Amino acid sequence: MQPFKLIALFILLAFGKEGNTQNSEPIKVYDSFDDFQQSELKLVDRGVKLVNFWATWCKPCVKELPYFQQLHEKYPDLPMLLVSLDKKADASEKIASFLAKRGITISTVLLADTRANDWIDKVSPLWSGSIPATLLVTEAEPVFFETDFESLETLMETTQIISYLKNIK
């Protein structure tokens, strides 16, 4: 009985530790918007990229994250990116564990360029600067939404994301 308990405890500890460390490696930080734009706002192959600007302290942002995750699980090949606007120090651990706790597996970067007046218009001239905000990088003009989404359905209907996807199964 005793060794069994010990083994159980061991497994628990091992898994517990695994659960904590898994996913909590630092996320990539961009100090310059131009670097971010060059690396992250480029289309790769699927004809579209869905980019969501958010922060851990922004309640409507956090509320809609599960809908983005559901979309990600439904269309794993759809290129998606979460852009955290949290403070730079949060990139080392806080954001990754925040996402892991909520089961969010969409790739995430942190944009730490504080001179927002210089780059908000480069994301979209339609953006006033409030978050959450969502951008579709497409083969034509980018499409921009300064709103939060109430469900997976509204996210998909409002953005018409599927109409942009090429070769979707």
Add this chain to the structure above:
Amino acid sequence: MTLSLLTGLLITIFTMNAPAALKPGDVAADFKLKNVDGKMVSLSDFKNVKGYIVVFTCNHCPYAKAYEDRLIAINDKYSKQGYPVIAINPNDPSAEPEDSFDEMKVRAKQKGFKFPYLMDEGQKIYPQYGATKTPHVFLLDSKRVVKYIGSIDDSPTDASAVKAKYLEDAIAALQAGKDIIPNVTKALGCSIKVKKA
């Protein structure tokens, strides 16, 4: 084709419903809103002023919090010069409890606000200005003509890293009778929290 027509129609409908956001040169509406001291405040209550610094701000938003001390300093400096700060919380407390009237009173007392901190009860005023976020500044002249819209400066989260004091530069240009450049800036902010139907 049908889709773009439909989109066009939708955009038209949305544009028709939303009042046009203020631009520099437009005349801003006056208002009568409840201050944290319980009294009603209008722009017209301020006598012999040269203008108004109307700031949509709130309790909960980290960007708004980051600007509280700078806003206090700006009011201390510019109210004497005829440009008082008037702060308005545009958020609906049912959507953001931290921005309730009682919480506003607590915050104003804690920080020692010497300027009015008003509740946009019923959320009627912020759409007339076209405020979309907190903080969002509108500098008006004495005739309520909009002179500058946007951010207080270029470094919201780090006051020590400010390079361009947009609002103060705008006031200086206004005082000197010069063109205000830039007269519109953008900054990150928290979306205005609207009561859900």
